[in-house]
Amino acid sequence: MSYCNKKLIQPEYSDRIFKVLTGAAAILAALLMLGFFVQLFWYALPSIKTFGWRFLISSEWDPVKQVYGALPSILGTLITTGIAVLIAVPVSFIVSMFLVESAPAWFSVPVSYALDLLAAIPSIIYGMWGLFVFVPFMQSTVQPFLANTLHLKSIPFFGGNYNGFGFLTSGIILALMILPFVSAVMRDVFKMVPSVLKESAFGAGATSWEVTYDITMKYGARGLLGAVFLGLGRAVGETMAVLFVIGNIQTMPKSFFQAGTTIAATLANNFAEAEGIFKSSLFELGLILLVMSFLIQVLAQLWLKRISRQMGES
Amino acid sequence: MKKMLIAAAAIAVTGIDASAVTLNGAGASFPAPVYRVWTYNYKRTAGARVNYQSVGSGAGINQIRAKTVDFGASDKPLKKAELDKYGLVQFPMLMGGVVVVVNIPGVKTDQLKLDGKTLADIFLGKIRKWNDPAITKLNPNLNIPAMPITVVHRSDSSGTTWIFTNYLTKVSDDWSKTVGNGKAVKWPVGIGGQKNPGVCNNVFKVRGSIGYVEYTYAFESKLATASLKNKAGNFVKPNLNAFQAAGASADWKNAPGYYMVLTDQTGKDSWPITGVTYILIYKVQKEMAKAKTMLKYFNWCYTQGASTAAKMHYVPIPKNVVGMVSEMWNKEVKYNGQMIK
Numbered sequence: 001m002s003y004c005n006k007k008l009i010q011p012e013y014s015d016r017i018f019k020v021l022t023g024a025a026a027i028l029a030a031l032l033m034l035g036f037f038v039q040l041f042w043y044a045l046p047s048i049k050t051f052g053w054r055f056l057i058s059s060e061w062d063p064v065k066q067v068y069g070a071l072p073s074i075l076g077t078l079i080t081t082g083i084a085v086l087i088a089v090p091v092s093f094i095v096s097m098f099l100v101e102s103a104p105a106w107f108s109v110p111v112s113y114a115l116d117l118l119a120a121i122p123s124i125i126y127g128m129w130g131l132f133v134f135v136p137f138m139q140s141t142v143q144p145f146l147a148n149t150l151h152l153k154s155i156p157f158f159g160g161n162y163n164g165f166g167f168l169t170s171g172i173i174l175a176l177m178i179l180p181f182v183s184a185v186m187r188d189v190f191k192m193v194p195s196v197l198k199e200s201a202f203g204a205g206a207t208s209w210e211v212t213y214d215i216t217m218k219y220g221a222r223g224l225l226g227a228v229f230l231g232l233g234r235a236v237g238e239t240m241a242v243l244f245v246i247g248n249i250q251t252m253p254k255s256f257f258q259a260g261t262t263i264a265a266t267l268a269n270n271f272a273e274a275e276g277i278f279k280s281s282l283f284e285l286g287l288i289l290l291v292m293s294f295l296i297q298v299l300a301q302l303w304l305k306r307i308s309r310q311m312g313e314s
Numbered sequence: 315m316k317k318m319l320i321a322a323a324a325i326a327v328t329g330i331d332a333s334a335v336t337l338n339g340a341g342a343s344f345p346a347p348v349y350r351v352w353t354y355n356y357k358r359t360a361g362a363r364v365n366y367q368s369v370g371s372g373a374g375i376n377q378i379r380a381k382t383v384d385f386g387a388s389d390k391p392l393k394k395a396e397l398d399k400y401g402l403v404q405f406p407m408l409m410g411g412v413v414v415v416v417n418i419p420g421v422k423t424d425q426l427k428l429d430g431k432t433l434a435d436i437f438l439g440k441i442r443k444w445n446d447p448a449i450t451k452l453n454p455n456l457n458i459p460a461m462p463i464t465v466v467h468r469s470d471s472s473g474t475t476w477i478f479t480n481y482l483t484k485v486s487d488d489w490s491k492t493v494g495n496g497k498a499v500k501w502p503v504g505i506g507g508q509k510n511p512g513v514c515n516n517v518f519k520v521r522g523s524i525g526y527v528e529y530t531y532a533f534e535s536k537l538a539t540a541s542l543k544n545k546a547g548n549f550v551k552p553n554l555n556a557f558q559a560a561g562a563s564a565d566w567k568n569a570p571g572y573y574m575v576l577t578d579q580t581g582k583d584s585w586p587i588t589g590v591t592y593i594l595i596y597k598v599q600k601e602m603a604k605a606k607t608m609l610k611y612f613n614w615c616y617t618q619g620a621s622t623a624a625k626m627h628y629v630p631i632p633k634n635v636v637g638m639v640s641e642m643w644n645k646e647v648k649y650n651g652q653m654i655k
Contacts, residue, residue, distance in 0.1 A: 064495065064496040065500075163520045273373050273376075
């Protein structure tokens, strides 16, 4: 093993080379991010110059007159993501709670595998299932039930005609999509809580709920929030699953039953054929989506910092 | 660039003959079903390979302008001035019908009768129920349920939409003032579907819906079509004869750059929403072998391909027009200043 002794690179250099290489890779990641911003901004510039701030607050979308506004797409993205998170987070919480705390192993192990498998389903499959199975079901069963049986149609945001497509349908599909992600992370968070902590709380006479609320949730707060933001991040940019069931129209949302659009769906629908100011407007929409995802990350970080500070003080 | 050089070198070295050339085209989805069969048959009989990507008319125009394909295809004709600006020529390849499809329980194909104004009012959202007097007046013998109307349109921009809105613009002042004619427009009501199959699917899924698609798609998905009142005042059923009748009135001789719109044509049997689909190629060709194969292929489409097209409910271009087109090729399409032959 003589070649081992004659090392090609001296140890004092190898460290430095390693440092430079890894540093370069890290810088590349940062540059890529910056590059995306700059490029999108550059292509969006004609649209930004033409429409200015009105682009963000205008609901006009007229390819014939070449006037574009992003508000319906932005609101659509917020609404569908909101519905998805509102449904997926509590359900995931309960599911993972049950799997970790109460379920017997013969049950929790296969269910955990099933959850992980769900997370591996490509979004186009959710879209197809949504279109062929879920949309007719929404039209014939869920929406009539909500609107007529529960009389929700008389209150705002639930009125109007329904046809199976729209915000509610998209929101539910998105919820199903992010559910396995969120619950997989939450499950791991719950598992990480040291059993010593829980056992001593039980020993002190705490109920299951008190242990969950005061020990597990507090201990895993960072992880749980991380799970929520992971789901949020996925739902915001999801394209294919939404495209199939949202209805794809540029109108201001008035009802959860109504068809609409999201930023990602608008981009996917129009990019191939767009040119000129239309294309530039789509790039500006893309920029807005990127900024939204970025803001979600920043907010998540800030929130986590605040929580860990609070917990450190108490 | 490197790839191109290698390909060029390969041709130079091996001296591949014209029949082994691969042609790339992209564009309109409206004639795509026929183009698919044509390319398949042409590969089998003539040996040359033609790849056609059905990406939509606008994308087809963008791609030929970016020179990523050898020919582009569009349902929306370019004006003569635009063609000259980009150095392109366009010629008609097929004619076909855009039809109105409905999903109303109890209403079978061609039973529902609509006129242009009523159709425009439905797509404007002015008529929102199927038992609206405007509809029942046109269909006194038809039992139409009191059902809300769901309008289905294209969510992507499309040549089919261009043809359809061109018709609505001609027959309704309201439509032309508030919405207008375009590959994508500001739809006042409805839901969008991706491409022709997406619209078919949404109409199929939603009871009480109405949409528009290229005829073959309606035929294959067995959706109920509606009869339309044409300019002569007759209700016509959508079929090959009606599309042909609309095409018959076209005056190709006096159409600069073959710019021709066949919506709302006179003629007692004319289908009112008939469209022409075009091929776009460069006047100045870069490779003789490729240009030769391309024109040979298009000529094959006009002659051998005509019967296939008719079988699929598209109208082939009449012989005299084909003659005009090949004359135009001889005059305008050149390689290095030479005629392509």
